[in-house]
Amino acid sequence: MRPTRPLQRAGRPASRRPRGSLRGAPHLRLRFGFIVIAMVLSVFGARLVQLQGIDPKSYAAMAAAEGMVQVVLPAERGDILDRNGEPMADSVDGLMVVADPYMTRDRAPELAKFLSSRLDVDYFDTLERLRTKDSRFEYIARRVPSTKATDVLNAAKAAGYEGLATRRDPIRDYPAGDVGANLIGFMGTDEALGGFERTFDGQLAGTDGSARYEIGGGNRIPLGESTITRAVDGKDLHTTIDEDLQWYTQRVLQQTVVGSRSESGVAIVMDSRTGELLALADYPTFDANAPLEASKDDLGSRAMSSPYEPGSVEKVLTLSSLIDAGKVTPRTKLKVPGVLNREDRPIHDWFPHDLLHLTLAGVIAKSSNIGTVLAADKFAPGELYSYLRKFGLGERTDIGVRGETPGILTDGSLWTHQTQDRIAFGQSLSVNAVQMTAAVNTIANGGVRVSPSLVKGSATTDDGTTVGTDRTTKSRVVSTRAAHDMAHMMERVVDPDVGVAPAAQVPGYRVAGKTGTAQRVGADCGCYDDTFTVSFAGFAPADDPRFTIYVVVQNPGNGGGGGSVAGPAFSKIMSYTLRRYAVPPTGTRPSHLPVEW
Amino acid sequence: MSSPAFQIRSRVPRIAEAAVERARLTVVPRRRVRAARMPFVSLVSLVLLGGVVGLLLFNTSMQQASFAATSLEAQAGTLTAREQTLRMELDVLNDPQRVAQEARKMGMVTAGAPAFLRLSDGKVLGTAAPATVAGNVPIYPPAPTVPAILDPPTTYVDPPDTGASTGPSGNGQGKNDHKHHNSPGGTTNHARPDHDRR
Numbered sequence: 001m002r003p004t005r006p007l008q009r010a011g012r013p014a015s016r017r018p019r020g021s022l023r024g025a026p027h028l029r030l031r032f033g034f035i036v037i038a039m040v041l042s043v044f045g046a047r048l049v050q051l052q053g054i055d056p057k058s059y060a061a062m063a064a065a066e067g068m069v070q071v072v073l074p075a076e077r078g079d080i081l082d083r084n085g086e087p088m089a090d091s092v093d094g095l096m097v098v099a100d101p102y103m104t105r106d107r108a109p110e111l112a113k114f115l116s117s118r119l120d121v122d123y124f125d126t127l128e129r130l131r132t133k134d135s136r137f138e139y140i141a142r143r144v145p146s147t148k149a150t151d152v153l154n155a156a157k158a159a160g161y162e163g164l165a166t167r168r169d170p171i172r173d174y175p176a177g178d179v180g181a182n183l184i185g186f187m188g189t190d191e192a193l194g195g196f197e198r199t200f201d202g203q204l205a206g207t208d209g210s211a212r213y214e215i216g217g218g219n220r221i222p223l224g225e226s227t228i229t230r231a232v233d234g235k236d237l238h239t240t241i242d243e244d245l246q247w248y249t250q251r252v253l254q255q256t257v258v259g260s261r262s263e264s265g266v267a268i269v270m271d272s273r274t275g276e277l278l279a280l281a282d283y284p285t286f287d288a289n290a291p292l293e294a295s296k297d298d299l300g301s302r303a304m305s306s307p308y309e310p311g312s313v314e315k316v317l318t319l320s321s322l323i324d325a326g327k328v329t330p331r332t333k334l335k336v337p338g339v340l341n342r343e344d345r346p347i348h349d350w351f352p353h354d355l356l357h358l359t360l361a362g363v364i365a366k367s368s369n370i371g372t373v374l375a376a377d378k379f380a381p382g383e384l385y386s387y388l389r390k391f392g393l394g395e396r397t398d399i400g401v402r403g404e405t406p407g408i409l410t411d412g413s414l415w416t417h418q419t420q421d422r423i424a425f426g427q428s429l430s431v432n433a434v435q436m437t438a439a440v441n442t443i444a445n446g447g448v449r450v451s452p453s454l455v456k457g458s459a460t461t462d463d464g465t466t467v468g469t470d471r472t473t474k475s476r477v478v479s480t481r482a483a484h485d486m487a488h489m490m491e492r493v494v495d496p497d498v499g500v501a502p503a504a505q506v507p508g509y510r511v512a513g514k515t516g517t518a519q520r521v522g523a524d525c526g527c528y529d530d531t532f533t534v535s536f537a538g539f540a541p542a543d544d545p546r547f548t549i550y551v552v553v554q555n556p557g558n559g560g561g562g563g564s565v566a567g568p569a570f571s572k573i574m575s576y577t578l579r580r581y582a583v584p585p586t587g588t589r590p591s592h593l594p595v596e597w
Numbered sequence: 598m599s600s601p602a603f604q605i606r607s608r609v610p611r612i613a614e615a616a617v618e619r620a621r622l623t624v625v626p627r628r629r630v631r632a633a634r635m636p637f638v639s640l641v642s643l644v645l646l647g648g649v650v651g652l653l654l655f656n657t658s659m660q661q662a663s664f665a666a667t668s669l670e671a672q673a674g675t676l677t678a679r680e681q682t683l684r685m686e687l688d689v690l691n692d693p694q695r696v697a698q699e700a701r702k703m704g705m706v707t708a709g710a711p712a713f714l715r716l717s718d719g720k721v722l723g724t725a726a727p728a729t730v731a732g733n734v735p736i737y738p739p740a741p742t743v744p745a746i747l748d749p750p751t752t753y754v755d756p757p758d759t760g761a762s763t764g765p766s767g768n769g770q771g772k773n774d775h776k777h778h779n780s781p782g783g784t785t786n787h788a789r790p791d792h793d794r795r
Contacts, residue, residue: 090688092681146682147678178738179692
C-alpha cells in the first residue's frame, strides 16, 4: 500500500487541489449548512407563530367559507282577503332577470330580440341595457313569475346565449286591479306605500329567515355545518269587504260620477246590524297594479280623508234627536213660511213656496230647511250638540284607513243661535262619509250606534291602534221608538207622490232614505262657492233594515240634486245587495204618514 | 438454630396437625395456557373492516340522500312556483271585472230588482220585472284623457295660391273645419269602443 500512495498522489495532482479548495474545510461546510438550516427553520418558525399565534382564525374562516353557503329564507307576505277569503292582494314567487353586459354585448341585438319576444320588455330599451358600457349588472325585467323566468333562461341557455341570470324578486299581485284599491293601497319596489299594505305592514310582512350550510358540487354536505333560522310568514289580513259587491258599487259609482260630470264620488255599503263595511268605493280610483298611472290625489280614500258638509241628510239626526227628546212626533204640525228671517240672515228652502202646512214627516219628505229649523228651536241649549256627538260626528271612526279626518263639529259652548240653525239642516259642520254612514245606520239599527269596521277580527295599525270587528262598540243614541218613527218618516222621501227622491226606490221593497244637497266651501275663498255636494243615505227593508247605503257625489256638472244623481245609484246598489244576500221583501204595508195638514 | 424451633414445633403437632398441614402454602408450578391467537386477530380485523366498510356505506348513503334532497328541493321549488303561478291565473280569471265582461259577451244583462218565490205557499215576494239592456251598468272605465302633448292642435297651412279658382272663402271654410276638429269634444274620438256607453 505505501509505495502506491505517492503514485496515486502523483497520478492526480490536478484534480485533488481544486476539489479541496471548492468544498472548503469540512467543519466550515458543516457550520455553513447549519446556518442555512437555522435560517430556513427560523423562517418556518416565524410563519408558524404568524399562523398560529397572531391570526389563527382567519385561515380557518377562509377554509370554512370555501363551500359555505348563506341564503335568505324569504318570508311570504300575507294576503289581503275579502270577507269570503278571496284574495284582493296576494304574493307570488317572482324572479328578476338580470344581465351582465360584459358578456351580452357581442350578441346584444339577437338577445334583445329573444328577450323582447318572451318577456314583454321593450326591444330598444333592452338592447341599450345589454350594451351598457362599464357595467356588470343591468335589470332586464322585474317581477317575472318564476316559472316564466326559469323557462326563458333555460331557452336562452339552449340557444347559446350567455350572461343572463335571475334573482329573487317577489311579486305583489292585485288580481282585481282597481277593486278596493283605495283601501288596499299598493307596494313600491321594496316597501309598502299606501293603504292597508302600509297600515298593517307589521302584520303582513313577516320576518325573513336564513340558512347556512356547506355545499360540495351543488349538494349539501351531510355532516357539514348547517344552521337554519326558519322564516316567519306574514299573517293574512281579513277585511269585511265583499269583493263582488265592491266591484259593482265601484262601477255604479263610476257611472254616476261620469254620467253627472262630477268631480268625485263615494259609495258605502254597511251591514246595519254589525257595522261591517261591505263596500267602500271611491271614484276616481286607480289600478293597484299600476299606481303610477293614476293621479296622486286618487291614491287615497276620499271617503275617509275629505271632509264635506253633509247637508239635508243630517236632518235625520236632528229630527230623530228631537223625537227622542220628546219634543216632537212625526205628526207635529208646523207652519212653514217661504222665507225665515233669523237675526240678520234669511233662511230659504231649496224650492220656492208660500206658507206650507207640513207635518214633521212632511218636513223630511220635502226636505224643508225652514221646517227643520223651526222644529230644532225646541232643543234645550247644548242638547243637539250632545246628540250629534253621540251619533259619532266630530270624532274619527278609527277603522284602519290612513289619513282619516275627524270632520268639524264646533264645540257646543261656541254655538250661537245661528250656528244651531245651520247645523240643524246640515251646514256649518263637516263629516267624513263613513262617520255619516254610521250615524244614519243608528236609525236603521233601532237607535243603537254600532261602530263601523273594515277589518275582520282584529289587527294593529302602524300607530299602534287595534282595529277590527272584535273592537266593535254599541251605544244607544236614541230610543227604539224614535228610530222607528224616523224610519217611517224617511220612507216618505222615496214616495213617488210626496217625496223628493222616487228614483231611490227599490221596487218591491220598503226603502227609507234621505237626500242631501249641500253647498260646498271653496278652497280658495273660504266661502260657499255655488258648487254642491249631493248625496243619498238610506236603508232597506225599512221595517227590518239589513243594509245602510250612502252615496255622495261632489260637484255634479249637470246641476242634479241628491234625489236625481245619488238616488238612482243608491237604488241600484241596494237592489244588488239585497239580491246578493238573499233578503226577501218584508211584504208589509209602507208608511203612510201624512205630510201636510 | 433451627433445631430448638423444630423442637417446639414437634411439641405441638398433635394439636392441629391436619389444619396446619392444610394451611401450609406451597409454590405451585406456573401454568401457561396460550390462547389461540388466530380467532382474536380475525375478530378484531373483522370488526375493523366491518366498521370501515359500514362507515363508508353509511357515508355513501348519506351522500346519496343529500343528492336526493337537493333534487327534491329543486323539484319542490319548481312545483311551488308553478302552483303560485296557476293560482295567480285563477285569481285573474275570478276577477269580477273579467267575469262581467265574459257575461256581457254572452249577452247577459244586469239584473233588476229581485223577486222571491216562497216555496211553502208559492207566493211571489217583491216585484218581478224582466232585466233589460237599458238597466246595464257600464263595466268599462272611461278612456283616459289624452295628454295635451299627444293631441296637439292641427297646424293648418294655406295652400299656395295657384289661381283664381280657389277663393279665400274656400280656405276659410277648411280652417273652420279643422279648428272644430280640435275642440275638446274631439278627444272623445280616442275613447275605446264601449258597447255599454250611451
